[in-house]
Amino acid sequence: MTATTFAAAWRRVAVKQGVGLGALAGARGEEFAAVVAAASLAIPADRAIPERDVNDRLLAWLAGPGAMLATDHVELRRWLVDLGLLERDGYGREYRRSVTPTAFADAVAAMATIDPDAVAARSRADFARERAERRARHESRSGGSR
Secondary structure, three states: OOHHHHHHHHHHHHOOOOEOHHHHHHHOHHHHHHHHHHHHOOOOOOOOEEHHHHHHHHHHHHHOOOOOEOOOHHHHHHHHHHOOOEEEOOOOOEEEEOOOOHHHHHHHHHHHHOOHHHHHHHHHHHHHHHHHHHHHHHHHHOOOOO
């Protein structure tokens, strides 16, 4: 898949709400790959960081670009570890972004070329504007009543 494919998948999923990682994993592969790739980029690649810092970064990511997910930082961290995108030391105290597994290499490379935060914000703003325009058109045709 190309960078364009993953960017389009990220735009599609960014406007959703209440998306579970399990459902996303089973539904559209490129959307799932884009989400976990973008989430993994919240963790620095060049050094190990304490679990508290990982939690803070994932919480911030879930409050911003990852707001479409119906999950918490602990579940997201587990997914990233289980998928091989994040490594945990033997004591579970420090984490580092892994060498990207082959299955996610294209997605991580693609998401690193865009600004996932800005793309998600722009996609959500566009979606809200389009929805408001559709609502206004509908109300003007129906005389403003519901």
